[in-house]
Amino acid sequence: MLASRLTHLHIPPSNSSPPPTIPIKISNSPTYSAPFHPPLLLHPPPRSSSGTHKSYTTAPTPSSAPPLASPSRNPSQLSTPIRRTSSTIRPPMILNVKFLRNKVVKKMGVVEIEEVKKVRMKGKSGDDGIFAMKVMRKDTIIKNNHVDYMRAERDILTKVVHPFIVPLRYSFQTKSKLYLILDFINGGHLFYHLYRQGIFSEDQARVYTAEIVSAVSHLHKSGIVHRDLKPENILMDADGHVMLTDFGLAKEIDESSRSNSLCGTTEYMAPEILQSKGHNKNADWWSVGILLYEMLNGQPPYTHANRKKLQEKIINEKLKLPPRLTSEAHSLLKELLQKDPLKRLGSGPRGAEEIKSHKWFRTINWKKLEERELQTKFTPDVSGNDCTANFDKCWTTMPLDDSPAPTPTAGEHFHGYTYVAPNPWLSTE
Structure with missing residues (x-):
């Protein structure tokens, strides 16, 4: 079950002002944590030389969206079957999060709807894994008519396995936010x-x-x-x-x-x-x-x-x-x-x-x-798995405040969001 994989989720603090560690554990009880901080995807700051390169859309979202598609992958690419939690097969399909032991490491960027943080997750064997956690507010997704894009992103990431595509490890939700856990790529943009x-x-x-x-x-x-x-x-x-x-x-x-x-x-x-x-x-x-x-x-x-x-x-x-x-x-x-x-x-x-x-x-x-056997002409200066030296400091030094978010009434848009990759600890070394 996803909860057992996320027994401890750490988001270590920035070097400037380490906040105290908050114990977190995932429970099966029908209670939810307070909303996490709103984060983004892995974006750098706007370009000073040529202006902000902002993604935008004009596609409307239907008033009622069908449930998310079940994860599917090519069986020839995987040696183990997809793991599904009970949250993914019965409505309301929400991962019941009571308390997440969560300590934010670094904030990796901010956009209108989402934000990305570097997080540390403790595995069953006690070893830590560094990941990127993308967090999206449900109310903003609905307001901006981005439900279809959110659903498509999660569905697509569950199907794609390629050496040059950042893999999805988990997806889950609280009442007010959606979360994607991906490998943290430490060489920068x-x-x-x-x-x-x-x-x-x-x-x-x-x-x-x-x-x-x-x-x-x-x-x-x-x-x-x-x-x-x-x-x-x-x-x-x-x-x-x-x-x-x-x-x-x-x-x-x-x-x-x-x-x-x-x-x-x-x-x-x-x-x-x-x-x-x-x-x-x-x-x-x-x-x-x-x-x-x-x-x-x-x-x-x-x-x-x-x-x-x-x-x-x-x-x-x-x-x-x-x-x-x-x-x-x-x-x-x-x-x-x-x-x-x-x-x-x-x-x-x-x-x-x-x-x-x-x-x-x-x-x-x-x-x-x-097969990743070709020698690259440049190697970024990386000091460890959790190194953020190659990300712009205007993002990694941002305060790690946590803004509350309202719970949207149209919760049916997000049914079936929870997902666990077949081997989510594949690339944590």
């Missing part, structure tokens, strides 16, 4: 390192881009479109490999379908999304092209302080490529940043294989890459 280095060399960017292509390809094969690929949503582990995170705008789309939602982060949104022409997985390949351009040049190809003018530039302006880049890099960028989604690299019947076989990737051994 890709944006943080790009901002510090200015630009990446083609050799350095090649490995990162290949790992992103591998992760996105896996999503597409699973019928999932990410729709918010950007440096803030890509983390780097202690070995220098990138890890895709934040599935808050991801959507499951079958091969013949298109989505008409206006969602994403403007600088990385494909023209067909901005024009409301309907989009599919091809929109992700546009975002990969923007990411590669930014890694090689320090900023996206289309920027403007005014959102409307920025959208017009993305739709109409011709791509300008720096002459210092190799002809192979020019070729790949032109093909990924093709404004017509049907002509974009990766849109053909071979999908991601078209991208993997591009001459810019000729030095990449894709089998070794997906």
Whole structure:
């Protein structure tokens, strides 16, 4: 049962003012803890150089949402079956939390609806595991019409297993908040390192881009479109490999379908999304092209302080490529940043294989890459599993106050949210 896995949940304090440890234990009694502090996903602060890169959507949420789908994974990928708690099979499907021994380690960021904290969880054997805890207020989710996105994120994370995607370990809820427990990736955001280095060399960017292509390809094969690929949503582990995170705008789309939602982060949104022409997985390949351009040049190809003018530039302006880049890099960028989604690299019947076989990737051994055997060109300076040195201090030094949240009346939106990964202690070392 999930409760037995979460016997002790510690959120260690910041170095500046350690708060006292509050004992916490999970109970099966029908009582609930006071709301935890409202946290976020793994986002860095807004960019001072080019303005806030904010994700947004305009898709409405139905007045009544069906219960969350049961977790499902490819049996060939897992050696143990999915563990379900009693909370996941009987309404109201809420993990009964009476007291959580919870000590916040570091606050990793804040956005409108959610927040992410680094937490320490004590396992059965007494060894501690460091995780990222994403916390979302139910009332804000409902108010902002984000119920569908919240439900999709949790469902998608239960299905995805890939070496370059941050794995979900648990999900649970209280009366007022939702919680996702994911692996803590301590190398920081890709944006943080790009901002510090200015630009990446083609050799350095090649490995990162290949790992992103591998992760996105896996999503597409699973019928999932990410729709918010950007440096803030890509983390780097202690070995220098990138890890895709934040599935808050991801959507499951079958091969013949298109989505008409206006969602994403403007600088990385494909023209067909901005024009409301309907989009599919091809929109992700546009975002990969923007990411590669930014890694090689320090900023996206289309920027403007005014959102409307920025959208017009993305739709109409011709791509300008720096002459210092190799002809192979020019070729790949032109093909990924093709404004017509049907002509974009990766849109053909071979999908991601078209991208993997591009001459810019000729030095990449894709089998070794997906086994994490390729040597990275850069390794972040990490002092331990709980190191936060590679995250911006404006987030990790924030006060760890806990804001109460009201209990929404529309609780049926969140039935079935609880989940336990088949082996949640797989990566706690």
